[in-house]
Amino acid sequence: MTSDDYELRAGTPEDFDQINDLLTIAFAEEFDDDAVELERSVFEPERAALVVHGDALVGVSASYTRNLTVPGGTVPSAHVTMVGVEATHRRRGLLTRMMGRLFDDARRLGEPVAHLWASEGKIYQRYGYGLAAPRLTFDADREVQLREVPADPGRLRPMALADAEADLRKVYEQAQPDRPGWSSRDDRWWHRILADPKSWRGGATALRVLVHETAGVIDGYALWRVRGDEPGAVIVREVVATDPVAYRALWHFLLNVDLTRRARFRFAATDEPLIYLVNEPNMLNAKLGEALWVRLVDVPAALAARRYPVPVDVVLRTEDPMLPDNSGSWHLVGGPDRASCTRTDRPADLDCDLGALGAAYLGGASLGTLAASGRVRELTPGTLSGVDAAFRWHRAPAATEIF
Numbered sequence: 117m118t119s120d121d122y123e124l125r126a127g128t129p130e131d132f133d134q135i136n137d138l139l140t141i142a143f144a145e146e147f148d149d150d151a152v153e154l155e156r157s158v159f160e161p162e163r164a165a166l167v168v169h170g171d172a173l174v175g176v177s178a179s180y181t182r183n184l185t186v187p188g189g190t191v192p193s194a195h196v197t198m199v200g201v202e203a204t205h206r207r208r209g210l211l212t213r214m215m216g217r218l219f220d221d222a223r224r225l226g227e228p229v230a231h232l233w234a235s236e237g238k239i240y241q242r243y244g245y246g247l248a249a250p251r252l253t254f255d256a257d258r259e260v261q262l263r264e265v266p267a268d269p270g271r272l273r274p275m276a277l278a279d280a281e282a283d284l285r286k287v288y289e290q291a292q293p294d295r296p297g298w299s300s301r302d303d304r305w306w307h308r309i310l311a312d313p314k315s316w317r318g319g320a321t322a323l324r325v326l327v328h329e330t331a332g333v334i335d336g337y338a339l340w341r342v343r344g345d346e347p348g349a350v351i352v353r354e355v356v357a358t359d360p361v362a363y364r365a366l367w368h369f370l371l372n373v374d375l376t377r378r379a380r381f382r383f384a385a386t387d388e389p390l391i392y393l394v395n396e397p398n399m400l401n402a403k404l405g406e407a408l409w410v411r412l413v414d415v416p417a418a419l420a421a422r423r424y425p426v427p428v429d430v431v432l433r434t435e436d437p438m439l440p441d442n443s444g445s446w447h448l449v450g451g452p453d454r455a456s457c458t459r460t461d462r463p464a465d466l467d468c469d470l471g472a473l474g475a476a477y478l479g480g481a482s483l484g485t486l487a488a489s490g491r492v493r494e495l496t497p498g499t500l501s502g503v504d505a506a507f508r509w510h511r512a513p514a515a516t517e518i519f
């Protein structure tokens with residue numbers, strides 16, 4: 117069998133059922149009809165890269181059109197998803213071909229960045245993705261409590277899931293600019309996030325909504341469920357607050373639900389404020405894992421699209437074997453209000469591997485740490501610490517949802 121036996125093409129709405137069958141097998145997961153319809157509702161056929169062999173669909177990858185919060189703004193980023201190759205056609209370069217097409221599509225659509233959740237980190241690093249947002253998973257023991265519970269002028273109240281979208285959306289959109297890594301949510305995405313098909317519940321109750329309100333204004337919410345096995349566990353899906361009092365009140369509630377002994381949260385940021393609020397941080401049982409892998413698809417456009425907390429004027433050099441016009445030296449001039457990035461012949465100050473630039477892009481990975489790992493090299497002595505400070509951000513990148 118040669119690579120000519122395979123056809124690479126865009127998707128159509130009619131392909132969805134076959135794609136779903138392929139992914140069900142590739143991920144060894146089965147979902148109910150409601151869940152499948154939700155996936156169909158956000159599927160963007162023309163953005164799928166499909167590999168067909170004869171009559172059979174043997175490879176799929178897709179992207180969603182959404183914006184990604186980056187330091188100081190948002191950028192259109194290809195939200196890469198639904199990647200799978202039929203087991204009998206693996207390791208023949210099909211994913212590599214699909215990834216090439218996906219990057220071409222992203223550029224054509226004006227997306228300087230692509231990002232994803234990886235099933236395995238080792239798959240995507242070869243394509244230039246870097247780990248931009250690690251995450252913590254909490255498995256908090258009931259003995260974990262807030263150190264102090266100050267007076268709260270507001271109040272908590274449950275809200276029916278069916279009525280919640282408008283209020284939650286307002287809070288999310290206010291909080292979103294502060295957290296690199298969060299994704300924009302249009303009507304379809306809010307519908308998907310608040311839909312609650314049984315096969316997504318992992319044996320727990322239906323999704324519950326708790327809001328915090330101060331002087332009639334909702335300033336925080338939690339999405340959560342309970343798993344009633346022994347001992348019962350609160351499964352926290354999302355906690356979003358625009359005010360620290362609301363944040364504290366929501367977590368105080370979640371850590372004290374009757375008939376539960378644990379609280380689990382899979383989407384904690386590495387700087388999650390809860391860590392600094394509780395009596396026994398150790399008993400959060402935080403486990404480090406991965407969330408977002410970022411790939412700069414158009415290096416100069418991506419670097420110009422974010423902001424830098426302190427002024428930076430530097431020449432960065434990188435190599436990109438997949439997209440050679442990213443290779444070379446780039447003059448980045450930036451600060452809190454603007455940034456530009458242009459090709460230059462000037463000698464480079466820092467040599468950065470492409471994945472390292474992706475890892476640093478959201479302000480999470482420090483260029484200093486990446487230099488310590490050998491993935492960034494300081495060519496002009498004395499440049500590293502200043503550029504490192506410019507690439508950081510005051511909040512660690514995080515992700516609130518798997519897409």
Ligand SMILES: CC(=O)SCCNC(=O)CCNC(=O)[C@H](O)C(C)(C)COP(=O)(O)OP(=O)(O)OC[C@H]1O[C@@H](n2cnc3c(N)ncnc32)[C@H](O)[C@@H]1OP(=O)(O)O
Pocket residue numbers: 142143196197198199200201202205206207208209210211212213232233234235236238239242
């Ligand atoms: C964003 C998401 O959707 S994440 C979900 C990813 N999907 C899955 O994990 C589902 C199960 N796995 C699969 O369907 C397939 O194995 C895929 C999609 C991961 C890889 O597809 P393939 O067509 O086999 O990849 P392809 O042949 O293009 O591999 C390119 C290179 O990556 C390597 N590679 C690919 N997948 C893996 C892996 N899981 N582990 C180690 N190496 C891998 C290949 O060995 C190859 O290396 P080489 O260039 O040195 O020869």
